């Protein structure tokens with residue numbers, strides 16, 4: 528029986544481990560892929576305090592993982608399928624049936640890319656459809672790409688793609704982008720990015736790989752075809768919460784927590800991108816992970 532099991536080793540989970548272990552908790556982190564979370568696919572991070580120069584997401588998360596391990600954190604590989612509370616203890620069940628027990632749990636499993644759910648999307652993943660410009664951008668040197676979305680990630684990734692692509696169409700369903708001003712300015716200053724507003728994708732087309740998109744203007748209803756070699760989709764995220772009890776989730780299946788990261792279930796905490804109202808930033812996920820670990824400590828001592 529552990530004091531604390533942390534599910535997920537992104538910034539929230541690793542920060543929770545650093546704070547938990549320094550508080551003296553006997554804890555374990557369970558991660559289904561490799562530690563680091565979404566950030567390891569991010570080309571450059573320039574808003575994490577303490578680093579005057581931008582650094583790669585991979586480097587930032589390697590440092591966080593190393594710090595957690597140096598303090599004694601054990602990170603095990605596993606896909607958590609359920610967390611169940613019973614008489615003051617938690618059973619954490621992994622795919623394959625292994626069950627571990629703990630007095631407290633921090634859910635820090637972040638979020639995954641949302642799909643457009645249009646014809647061709649699923650079929651052409653890896654053949655022109657991508658959710659990661661950092662990973663796949665270099666395949667599109669001197670080619671034409673489309674980026675779908677209007678938030679920070681879409682703007683950032685469209686700008687990143689201009690290192691390779693000869694042209695990037697930035698397609699958004701509204702009449703203006705939602706991303707922060709500094710990113711909007713960067714996009715506006717690029718002669719390789721062409722804004723396509725008020726427009727949705729109806730289908731992703733091609734014979735054996737992506738060759739084009741069918742678009743629809745939401746104001747006029749007019750349909751058009753656009754030839755592209757690749758399409759990068761950044762239309763939001765869904766919280767990874769399928770393994771959590773329904774009573775801690777809201778209608779969007781995001782975890783509801785109070786200011787101290789406590790859920791409705793005593794002893795169960797949540798931190799990072801999976802929580803309702805998250806701003807989805809590394810520094811916030813890290814801060815919430817720290818808060819959750821200190822709350823777990825207080826809970827075990829009977830202080831809360």
Ligand SMILES: Cc1cc2nc3c(=O)[nH]c(=O)nc-3n(C[C@H](O)[C@H](O)[C@H](O)COP(=O)(O)OP(=O)(O)OC[C@H]3O[C@@H](n4cnc5c(N)ncnc54)[C@H](O)[C@@H]3O)c2cc1C
Nearest residue numbers: 535537538539559564565607636637799800807808809812
């Ligand atoms: C392309 C891109 C660029 C970004 N750029 C920036 C930036 O410049 N600055 C910034 O502040 N933020 C940025 N973000 C946002 C930032 O990455 C997230 O806010 C942050 O990673 C959230 O951390 P987290 O720990 O909550 O979740 P995540 O990073 O999503 O980590 C969750 C972890 O849980 C694991 N997991 C999921 N389900 C299970 C399960 N069932 N069992 C076990 N493990 C599981 C996952 O594999 C993952 O490792 C960017 C995001 C993207 C996608």
